Amino acid sequence: MISLVSLPSDYPDHPSTNQKLSPPSKSSFKVPGKGIHTLMGKSAKQVSTMLGKPERVDPTKFGYRWFIYGRESENYLQVGIDVKTDRVTTIYALGKQLKLNPFVIGEASQKIYEKVPIEGDLSFNYNGTKINFELNEEDMMIRPLMKFGKDWAQLNFDHVSDRLIGVRYMTTDVLAAQHPYSMTYQGQLPKTANLNDKEWIAVNQAEDQEIFDISNVMRLRFNQPILKWNEQAHQAAYQHSKEMQTRNYFSHDSKWSGDLKARLDRRKIYFQTAGENIAARYSDAAAVSLGWLNSIDHRKNLLNDAFTELGVGSYKNYYTQDFVTPLNP
Template sequence: MRLFKRLILFLVIGLTIAVYKNPSLIIPKSQSIIMTISSTKLTDWYNNNLQVMPENNSRLKNAEANIRSKMRYLLGSLDNHILKGNPSRSLEEIEKEKNVILLEIAIGDSVEKVISTLGQPNRKDESQYGFQWYIYNGDYSKYLQVGIQEDKVVGIYTNSPQLQTEGETQIGADRVTVEKLLGKPLEYLKKDNTMYYLSSPEEYYTYLIYNYYATIFFDIHNNNKVIAIQLIEKNTEEALKGFYGKPTEELKESFEKQVFDLANATRVHFNLPQFQWDQQAMMAARKQSKDMAKRNFFDHKNPNGEGPSDRLEKEGISWRTSGENIAAGQTSAIFAHQNWMNSIGHRENILGSFERLGVGVYFGGNYNTYYTQKFYSPY
């Protein structure tokens, strides 16, 4: 048996070396596609002052270099993997998984366990993946989203420091701790023969841990501390072709509500009063997002010269102070919110003294998804 295992080892090593020297053996150039979010945009407006953030251009990496790196890793681990019985899960994977389990809920758990542990959700939202988010927003200090598909947990998100993991990768941990525990993050997700490169590595790390992808979000304006954690089941993530979900009215409304919830959960974390939802501000925000997509501009002032205050006043709003955040290209409400929080001007609006907030989302245009937040305090 030992001789047979060594023979298999030599054969695999030989094949691996061949692939190492010629990566096209496993990924034919005619079938491999490289995709990335080329850019996302953000700007904010506070009492007639504009700040424009530069586009976040992600860089395409050399696919062949990545393949060679994977081959080097494979060569180094083959002996342990084959000669020691080829366990389905390594101790390293198990230890990593312990660091990102939230509460007593884990990917793969039943919806019955979710309900018995957390109770009925306050709301059910659509997701870009096609599953439903169970939204727990009754207490913003314990804000939680649990993704359910076919009665199983396929997604989890929280930005609450009160919902701790079993390990050390928790809300409030620093980047160095995450790197020590989980290692080097992924540079891309591979779905079939397409590699989807991950942008903004300074804002979040993504890891493949056993049967799910874990995205760890950092607050770059607060010592690079972990500010949120998202887990998406592996097959669910890889079934989403491209970056964006199917543009439906239900998904649009879900994004709008989540942007509002995420802002309030963040404010509670910083000991600030919650925003009050404002329907008129929502209408102004929706019109701004749609206008940017339809007329192909990204600015607080539209081609007619109308600005944020004009949009509020058109909806009959009398305001004492006002602000506006806009974003485009982010794949979900979660990523839009995290991007805003890592931009000083947008962050100041979210954490500012405004009393009311309306959110509007529109699908279409050059950036696929447009987000607008309309803040104000009334007279």
């Protein structure tokens, strides 16, 4: 069996909610004195002293490098260290064992909305540029944004369970650079990095590993077995992402390289079952993984207990996951 599903350009439609929320005002909300967020602004040396040596250090296209901790566990954490200042400018906290005061991974969205100020329109100034984000209904359900002291917190929700899946913290600089929502602005946005081919390869290889790690943490969260890395599936996924980007199309089926079965056959991957997720134009591995989790068909692949191995292939801002269960030798 081959499961072929495609990712729409935006988040999928979700049931509307008519919750009557009474969140606290901005002025009444106080950032807690303890929690993972207190790493913001710390030096790389301080982070290593507090958390230990990272399991991996990954480059990004946003001017920071990720320190990766807690792979294949509910302590999974990515700490973003600015390459110029050597200080923490962003955090991606996914593991439910992490202390995220006032948030709790797995907490119902209703409870969170009652204790923190969440708004659909947010404005701020960045180096003289006025930026206004307009969050739509899907944004508010899946990834609402809030001011968190002098920084920002993006809450990542699983819309199926309606519970918190993770939290992203970021400085205004990082938020302006990624601008992950529909927006209007007056002035100039931060310039995007102009990566050379070698730098893109390094960033994409890092994103492959991050998507793999995040996928396994999500499987742990929903009591599914961890997947093994499949190098040949990775190569098939990478070639598909590259072809979609260079030939400017978005589909599981290609008039040049065929469907998923043809691509896996070409890599001599003989399987009992296989499936594929694709995506494009997301900011990074964490963002695309959240998108897949919140798309019903992609979620089925991501959390399918029939799959045993996974290969991930990224090319610039195109992403492919190829799930397989190989035939027994």
